[in-house]
Amino acid sequence: MNGLLVLPVAIPLITATLALLFRKSSQLQRWIGVLGMVALLGAVLVLFRDVHNDGIQVLQLGNWAAPFGITLVADMLAMLMLGISAIMGVIIGIYSIFDIDRERERFGYYPLLHILIMGVNGSFLTGDIFNLYVWFEVMLIASFTLLALGNSKNQLQGALKYVFINLFSSLIFLFGVALLYGMTGTLNMADLAVRLPQVENTGLVTTVAMIFLVSFGIKSAIFPLFFWLPASYHTPPVAISAIFGGLLTKVGVYALIRVFTLLFTDASVHNDYLHHILLWVGGFTMVIGVLGAASHMEFRKILSFHIVSQIGYMIMGLAFNTAMGLMGAIFYVLHNILAKSNLFLISGIAQRLLGTFELKKMGGLYKHYPFLAVLFLISAFALAGFPPLSGFWAKLSLVKAGLSLELYVITGVAILVGLLTLFSMTKIWLTAFWGTVPEEVPGHFGKLPLFGAGKLYILVIPVMIIAGMIILVGLNAQPFLELCMTAAEQLLDTSVYIEAVLGPQ
Amino acid sequence: MKSLILHTATRLMIGVLVLFSLFLFFRGHDEPGGGFIGGLVGAGAFTLYAIAFGTEATRKVLRIHPITLIAYGLLSLVVSGLIPMFMAEPFLTGKWLFIEWGAFDTKLSTPLLFDIGVYLCVVGFIVTVIFSLEEE
Amino acid sequence: MDTILPILAGTIFATGIYLLLRRSLILTIIGIILISNSVNLALFSLGRLSTENPPLIKAGSLEPLAPFANPLPQALILTAIVIGFGLLAFALALAYRSYRELGTVDQDELLKDAEDTSAAIVPKNDFKDGGDV
Numbered sequence: 139m140n141g142l143l144v145l146p147v148a149i150p151l152i153t154a155t156l157a158l159l160f161r162k163s164s165q166l167q168r169w170i171g172v173l174g175m176v177a178l179l180g181a182v183l184v185l186f187r188d189v190h191n192d193g194i195q196v197l198q199l200g201n202w203a204a205p206f207g208i209t210l211v212a213d214m215l216a217m218l219m220l221g222i223s224a225i226m227g228v229i230i231g232i233y234s235i236f237d238i239d240r241e242r243e244r245f246g247y248y249p250l251l252h253i254l255i256m257g258v259n260g261s262f263l264t265g266d267i268f269n270l271y272v273w274f275e276v277m278l279i280a281s282f283t284l285l286a287l288g289n290s291k292n293q294l295q296g297a298l299k300y301v302f303i304n305l306f307s308s309l310i311f312l313f314g315v316a317l318l319y320g321m322t323g324t325l326n327m328a329d330l331a332v333r334l335p336q337v338e339n340t341g342l343v344t345t346v347a348m349i350f351l352v353s354f355g356i357k358s359a360i361f362p363l364f365f366w367l368p369a370s371y372h373t374p375p376v377a378i379s380a381i382f383g384g385l386l387t388k389v390g391v392y393a394l395i396r397v398f399t400l401l402f403t404d405a406s407v408h409n410d411y412l413h414h415i416l417l418w419v420g421g422f423t424m425v426i427g428v429l430g431a432a433s434h435m436e437f438r439k440i441l442s443f444h445i446v447s448q449i450g451y452m453i454m455g456l457a458f459n460t461a462m463g464l465m466g467a468i469f470y471v472l473h474n475i476l477a478k479s480n481l482f483l484i485s486g487i488a489q490r491l492l493g494t495f496e497l498k499k500m501g502g503l504y505k506h507y508p509f510l511a512v513l514f515l516i517s518a519f520a521l522a523g524f525p526p527l528s529g530f531w532a533k534l535s536l537v538k539a540g541l542s543l544e545l546y547v548i549t550g551v552a553i554l555v556g557l558l559t560l561f562s563m564t565k566i567w568l569t570a571f572w573g574t575v576p577e578e579v580p581g582h583f584g585k586l587p588l589f590g591a592g593k594l595y596i597l598v599i600p601v602m603i604i605a606g607m608i609i610l611v612g613l614n615a616q617p618f619l620e621l622c623m624t625a626a627e628q629l630l631d632t633s634v635y636i637e638a639v640l641g642p643q
Numbered sequence: 644m645k646s647l648i649l650h651t652a653t654r655l656m657i658g659v660l661v662l663f664s665l666f667l668f669f670r671g672h673d674e675p676g677g678g679f680i681g682g683l684v685g686a687g688a689f690t691l692y693a694i695a696f697g698t699e700a701t702r703k704v705l706r707i708h709p710i711t712l713i714a715y716g717l718l719s720l721v722v723s724g725l726i727p728m729f730m731a732e733p734f735l736t737g738k739w740l741f742i743e744w745g746a747f748d749t750k751l752s753t754p755l756l757f758d759i760g761v762y763l764c765v766v767g768f769i770v771t772v773i774f775s776l777e778e779e
Numbered sequence: 780m781d782t783i784l785p786i787l788a789g790t791i792f793a794t795g796i797y798l799l800l801r802r803s804l805i806l807t808i809i810g811i812i813l814i815s816n817s818v819n820l821a822l823f824s825l826g827r828l829s830t831e832n833p834p835l836i837k838a839g840s841l842e843p844l845a846p847f848a849n850p851l852p853q854a855l856i857l858t859a860i861v862i863g864f865g866l867l868a869f870a871l872a873l874a875y876r877s878y879r880e881l882g883t884v885d886q887d888e889l890l891k892d893a894e895d896t897s898a899a900i901v902p903k904n905d906f907k908d909g910g911d912v
Contacts, residue, residue, distance in 0.1 A: 155721060
């Protein structure tokens with residue numbers, strides 16, 4: 139029992155409540171927002187120490203014993219995800235101070251942002267499959283509102299696609315939960331892991347596994363269920379785009395990793411289609427995403443397609459189903475959240491300076507803002523997987539895992555997609571940064587310094603922090619890779635998880 | 644809506660409805676009832692008032708902004724969960740305080756506080772929705 | 780009942796899917812509502828139907844009168860219904876806003892590509908006075 143385990147959920151709830159109480163004052167809300175995120179980060183670090191030293195931490199809410207009550211479980215994977223979510227919270231909290239307009243602040247942007255973080259953290263921590271559904275819904279309703287807040291034409295269009303596909307995916311998820319309950323009579327994930335291998339009708343177990351794959355697949359935008367993502371993620375303000383693109387799709391990936399390592403293992407699903415399907419899906423997701431990005435000329439749309447492409451790598455790591463593969467997938471998730479959010483944030487600064495996201499109307503950023511160009515280069519190279527940045531280690535471990543399984547084709551595809559990623563990044567670099575200054579630019583372009591009167595530094599400092607972290611993780615990858623390895627080993631040995639929740643068997 | 648019958652009936656009904664919602668709320672302690680259903684009935688009272696006299700008058704009667712009501716409800720929920728944590732028990736554990744006054748003994752508990760939170764949230768949520776629909 | 784309910788749930792689900800594929804936004808929403816109800820029905824029937832005592836503990840005793848019905852599926856459905864209610868209210872409001880802004884409920888018309896995505900970004904200040912952040 140570790141009572142602190144509830145804090146990653148409780149702190150955002152408290153912050154949201156306070157922000158709601160003081161919703162009249164923008165100033166106060168911003169400070170409450172940043173402070174709440176910092177407090178969350180602190181709590182996560184304390185928990186991280188516990189998990190690192192003493193192994194998996196468990197909390198039975200309300201003192202109701204598992205498998206009857208709701209259980210919160212923090213293993214290393216959950217902790218790593220919580221850590222990155224708290225870091226992103228702080229970053230977005232600061233970035234929002236400048237980026238979010240008065241109108242959105244008045245209509246509850248900050249409470250919604252914290253509720254969103256609460257939903258994300260709850261999904262990472264919960265040890266109960268129905269509870270996972272509830273946290274997904276908490277996250278969804280907050281994200282729906284954040285996406286539609288503002289009511290501009292293209293935002294409404296984006297929101298329509300996003301809302302209906304996600305509503306549908308939640309209902310499929312609920313149906314899967316219903317089938318699981320009908321088969322086993324339990325909803326606690328550890329208890330499910332014990333009982334699913336004993337179910338005689340293995341065909342039904344496979345069916346449920348596929349239902350979960352479709353549902354979480356929609357949420358994490360895998361091939362062929364990704365089309366809603368590039369159609370909606372480029373419409374809201376940049377701070378929201380960044381947290382959606384960075385964090386939200388990865389919650390779907392987390393759920394996939396969790397159910398396919400804990401519930402639908404080789405012991406419960408008695409055929410090997412499952413990992414073949416994941417492998418194919420991962421490969422197609424990578425290729426289609428990167429091709430989509432190559433064909434677009436809008437800053438945030440390119441980035442949105444790259445989200446899809448990167449999800450493919452994570453699914454590939456999951457499909458390998460070895461410690462090395464899972465480690466690569468987890469490291470990839472962490473690295474990708476940093477790099478991708480940072481690129482979104484940079485696109486926001488570029489838009490502030492040039493007044494558009496259309497690459498054809500952009501140019502001259504390198505000439506007038508070389509520092510911003512350096513920040514972009516760091517994130518773009520990290521995304522493409524250049525040594526010694528964080529993306530290199532992520533791709534290296536995935537490639538190594540693929541080669542050790544002698545899956546040469548998919549490994550080759552992964553490397554090729556990395557090159558194509560570089561092509562898209564080069565496209566942005568050549569037009570927006572190296573291109574000539576376009577004729578129509580806002581009056582302040584070139585005159586306004588990044589650090590000075592315009593207070594642009596509120597946007598630049600979060601970007602600098604993430605860029606610094608990308609370099610840090612890249613140059614000093616060993617401890618991070620070891621943490622991911624611990625997480626992967628915990629995932630593969632389900633008995634540790636089961637014992638932590640249900641007690642010695 | 645201008646209707647003498649509705650106006651007169653609403654004036655009489657609103658008190659009864661609020662009382663009934665409180666009855667349901669307290670009954671939920673040991674028997675069917677509780678914060679959710681009580682809150683729905685309470686919200687029904689204010690909805691009726693809004694239909695009869697308009698949203699402006701209802702805002703005045705309610706005195707407190709419905710969104711603030713939600714905020715207080717959430718605060719109450721969080722506090723009820725956090726109290727046991729200060730006694731080194733898991734979040735949301737039920738904690739009880741028995742006060743004996745002689746004639747009526749009182750049971751105060753964190754589930755009661757939680758239910759108050761649910762009640763406030765439900766009333767605040769429904770009234771917010773009704774107000775936005777009426778004012779559209 | 781054990782056979783009727785699953786068939787009913789399946790039929791409603793299929794109807795929902797059919798409506799979901801129509802072009803009118805309103806029909807799509809009704810489709811989602813139907814699917815949501817059919818999933819709740821499925822959850823209910825998968826929890827096993829039985830005619831037993833209500834799972835309530837009478838004053839003075841410590842456990843409900845055996846044999847009592849399984850209360851868990853009902854609790855799950857109640858949660859799912861409340862969540863579904865909130866989400867559908869949002870979907871309806873969104874559809875209404877879209878109709879007001881874009882003047883149609885035909886999805887082909889609604890989802891025609893928007894031109895400039897920068898419209899969502901409202902500047903908080905115009906950089907002249909050093910900002911009011």
